[in-house]
Amino acid sequence: KMARATELEWAPESLYNTAISAVVMRFVQYKNELRNLTDDVLFDVYYKLYDKNVMDDLGKEFQDLNVFSRVLRVMNKRILLHRCFQAIMDNEVNLAKLLAIRFCKNLTPETLEDSAAKGRILQLGFSLGSFLCEAGWFADSIAIYTTCLNACIDDQSAQDRFRAMEFSVRLLHSQNVNCQYKDAEITYNKALKICTELEGRGHKVNKAVLYAERCALLFAQSKYTQAFNTCHLAILELNSNMCAMAIVNVMRLCSKACVVKREFKTAELLIKYAVAFAREKFGKYHPKHADTLLDYGFFLLNSDCVSPAVQVYQLALDIRQTVFGGNNFYVAIACEDLAYASYVNEYSSGKFQHARDHAEKSMTILCKILPEIG
Numbered sequence: 001k002m003a004r005a006t007e008l009e010w011a012p013e014s015l016y017n018t019a020i021s022a023v024v025m026r027f028v029q030y031k032n033e034l035r036n037l038t039d040d041v042l043f044d045v046y047y048k049l050y051d052k053n054v055m056d057d058l059g060k061e062f063q064d065l066n067v068f069s070r071v072l073r074v075m076n077k078r079i080l081l082h083r084c085f086q087a088i089m090d091n092e093v094n095l096a097k098l099l100a101i102r103f104c105k106n107l108t109p110e111t112l113e114d115s116a117a118k119g120r121i122l123q124l125g126f127s128l129g130s131f132l133c134e135a136g137w138f139a140d141s142i143a144i145y146t147t148c149l150n151a152c153i154d155d156q157s158a159q160d161r162f163r164a165m166e167f168s169v170r171l172l173h174s175q176n177v178n179c180q181y182k183d184a185e186i187t188y189n190k191a192l193k194i195c196t197e198l199e200g201r202g203h204k205v206n207k208a209v210l211y212a213e214r215c216a217l218l219f220a221q222s223k224y225t226q227a228f229n230t231c232h233l234a235i236l237e238l239n240s241n242m243c244a245m246a247i248v249n250v251m252r253l254c255s256k257a258c259v260v261k262r263e264f265k266t267a268e269l270l271i272k273y274a275v276a277f278a279r280e281k282f283g284k285y286h287p288k289h290a291d292t293l294l295d296y297g298f299f300l301l302n303s304d305c306v307s308p309a310v311q312v313y314q315l316a317l318d319i320r321q322t323v324f325g326g327n328n329f330y331v332a333i334a335c336e337d338l339a340y341a342s343y344v345n346e347y348s349s350g351k352f353q354h355a356r357d358h359a360e361k362s363m364t365i366l367c368k369i370l371p372e373i374g
Helices: 015-025 039-051 055-062 065-072 075-090 095-106 109-113 115-135 138-152 158-177 181-200 208-220 224-237 244-260 264-282 287-302 306-323 329-345 353-369
Strands: none
Touching (some): 055 075, 055 095, 065 095, 075 095, 075 115, 095 115, 109 115, 115 138, 115 158, 138 158, 181 208, 264 287, 287 306
């Protein structure tokens, strides 16, 4: 009998995929013509390079800021871009640093004199800085945000004041996660000053994300009462017009502040909503869903639900490993959190092999990617 199509182990590729594969086989020959393709198709060619492990060519292409700005616009394939990017970084090419340096060099006084050109390059600054922070390359994200903030902080038009406000809040986030707390304090005060100026001119400014990042900074400094009080201000600013990413971040950061103040009912409400909202808006395998799961694990661990906490931390690690893989900061942090939860879970048995394995993996990754001190 002839096998049914559903039982076949192999099926021919679609014509589109076959065409993409054919181009990749002759990539050097066709690469100059590729720039005429749409952003979506161009991305698919680059992803096929990654899939075929043609990393040298992919790395060279992505070092071109014009090329990388185009793949950044393909928002529905962001997770695939993270995989490509991390693979290049693991291939001994510091793509994050190269792109940051080239971006900062492109932001010249001449560019800033042309309002249209200024708008385009600052928009690229938002996109590139956000991507690098999302991927765990905070120092390079900070370099981009700092350059962009300096480029518009002295301009007095309402548009530039709002731009400066946005860059300062994003810079604050990157400094927070990079443990640059003194710099973050300075950035917060800049953001607050800009916000006050805009409100003084009669503009309405939503401060939810600013307050949430302030809450995160205070939390990191072990100022838990102040963090808890600030998280209330952030929640009061929430509204449905905010982007989904901002809503999720506000809720998860505020949940952590509630946990350390033993406000468990409020913490549970916030983090469960954040997890469900992130899963609905971004999907199960998105880094933002993993972020919320780590904070849910933190809630469970502090609520003495240790075994469920281990399961949640493992799920968060699995997602980050799938998205980033390799020597990535976010994977290392997920390993570290899982190591501690496993240690608590295994404490009564005295057998800490799982905790040790995750801790050692975290340290191995961090030793490879963090700069040496001294």
